[in-house]
Amino acid sequence: MNKFRKILALSASLAASASLHAAPVPADAYSIVADLTTEVGQRLAGTDREAAARDWAVARLKALGFAKVHVETFPIPGWERGEEKAMITAPVPQKLAVTALGHSGATPAGGVSGELVYFPTLDALKSAPDGSLKGKIAFVDHAFKPAQDGAGYGPFGQPRRIGPIIAAQKGAAALLIRSAGTDHTRDPHTGVTNAPKDGAPLPAGAVSGTDADLVARLAAKGQVMRVAVTLTPRFTGTVTSGNVIADLPGKDPSLAPILVGCHLDSWDLGTGAIDDASGCAIVTAAALQASKDGQLARSIRVLWAGSEEIGGFGGQDYAKVHAKEPHALVMESDSGADRVYATEMAFAPADKVLADKLAAALAQMGITQSLGHPEGGEDVGYTAVSQKTAVIDLKQDATRYFDWHHTPSDTLERIDPVQLQQNVDAWALVLKILGNETKAITKLP
Ligand SMILES: [Zn+2]
Known part of the structure; x- marks a missing residue:
């Protein structure tokens, strides 16, 4: 690039960033991954960077229009890398x-x-x-x-x-x-x-x-x-971690919410783009996409859990603190950003009609149903087990995931925006059907 074109490009990018500041916060998943990994970076559990990520998450979820956005802290054993x-x-x-x-x-x-x-x-x-x-x-x-x-x-x-x-x-x-x-x-x-x-x-x-x-x-x-x-x-003693929680309220507060989870903490070597900024981006963008044509009947609660990587502390704390609040169903995204290829569902027999409707809708996207028994994951699984909630797992293609998982190369470059959006579309499809289900969802036997 010659000097003149460089100046032109620079002024164009300055203009773009100035207008970005004025624009509303983008609600797409890629923007969430890009901004979290760029503006915060690595988010090792219990460190200042995980705390910075919670602050970032609260600001972003509020800007996206979520209600009751708040942090719930809990203690964990601190540990930091040396030579x-x-x-x-x-x-x-x-x-x-x-x-x-x-x-x-x-x-x-x-x-x-x-x-x-x-x-x-x-x-x-x-x-x-x-x-x-x-x-x-x-x-x-x-x-x-x-x-x-x-x-x-x-x-x-x-x-x-x-x-x-x-x-x-x-x-x-x-x-x-x-x-x-x-x-x-x-x-x-x-x-x-x-x-x-x-x-x-x-x-x-x-x-x-x-x-x-x-x-x-x-x-x-x-x-x-x-x-x-x-x-x-070295171990750094007892330190503070926390969960970020936000709601998209439904029209009927008597209906138990759907809990969608991911984890906000990451390992410290990369910037945690596929593990698990993408999961938080998918569940959040999908909740917004599901309700963009109108408020859903049922609330969706988003959980960006802390300290998943070091032992599932965030998911355990959430299950304990919210043990008395009923949840209708749980879902989690924590296997990267590549496409959803299959679903596994755990519903009580009484909800067979709902399960069949979801499977048929996903089949239209080429997503097949497999017969495993999903249990959620570290972030929502403790709630699923203790409350016997229904569970849906949208299984992501993990062929490339373990090439980069927990490495310095877990960065934004690993995200394929087309596959990321396919995740959001599949999740939004499911959340819209669940969100407009006005019949109570039965607990698992
Ligand atoms: Zn993870």
């Missing part, structure tokens, strides 16, 4: 891209080094004798492959969730795992690890897919491997 580096020192020096798992323990400031013992699976680590890894660093590999329903995340997320506890039983000084992801890039995937019943958590990190491939190739050569690891995260 993180890892290097194979023998048989050949090789740098590893590593990140600490959430709630990992810390190595000494100077790190730990020792023999790396390669386990192709978590079961292989489990079968090592207790105490056999004293002074050594365990490495657990696995075989997570992409799939539309993201089914691998359950089993192949286990090295991350319980690997550190098992490695500690075996006496290891630290644990490294292949990231719980489906990519072969240099981005490591973080994610929370379970707390041990007693004692300090083991230092535990995930290396990128590319580096895990390297470790596997070296292991196959059968030579002794040595590794040096420094991870210095």
Whole structure:
């Protein structure tokens, strides 16, 4: 671009931003994801950035016309990342891209080094004798492959969730795992690890897919491997997190509301665009789209939950605080921004007509019904279980999701605006039918 055209472009963009300020807040999902990830960025649970995100959310939901917009706070254990580096020192020096798992323990400031013992699976680590890894660093590999329903995340997320506890039983000084992801890039995937019943958590990190491939190739050569690891995260005591709650009131306040949830917190490596700014954008834009031709009979409540990533604290707090208020049905969006391809519904037999009507409407969008039993997710599932509410899950294509999930690359560039809007259209279709259902929705048996 030459200088003159540069000036023209600059003045055009200035004019555009000036007029944007005057314009009403855009109600589309992409604008919510773009603005949250740009104006706030990462939103690690319990940090100042999560608090900034709550302030941002309150302002945006009010500007979009929601009622009773408010924050409900709750305490959580605080944890922050420190220094993180890892290097194979023998048989050949090789740098590893590593990140600490959430709630990992810390190595000494100077790190730990020792023999790396390669386990192709978590079961292989489990079968090592207790105490056999004293002074050594365990490495657990696995075989997570992409799939539309993201089914691998359950089993192949286990090295991350319980690997550190098992490695500690075996006496290891630290644990490294292949990231719980489906990519072969240099981005490591973080994610929370379970707390041990007693004692300090083991230092535990995930290396990128590319580096895990390297470790596997070296292991196959059968030579002794040595590794040096420094991870210095720290627990910061009890800190404050919170849920942001907003209502689109229905015409008939006697009808129990529909609860639609997502989570506002994110991991700290990226900006949490697909996990889960997109979910909040989808449920919010869909609630507005469903009611744009007129007020619905039934209220829709939007829950942007806090602290989902570190243990579902927001969803648990919401279920506890709102235990006495009846909810008709719950839904959640937390699998990225790619298209909805199927639905799963849990309705009482008395609501078969409503369920069939919803399935028929979704079928018009090419969305098929599958026969799983949905339970919501971390943000709305606790309410669903305690109140036995009906549940609808709109299943998103997760083929690409675990390439970027919990990595530095979870940024706005991962969002496909066309697929994001398809989510909103599917959700709005469902919310409009539910919102205009004036018959009480029956509790599940
Ligand atoms: Zn999530």
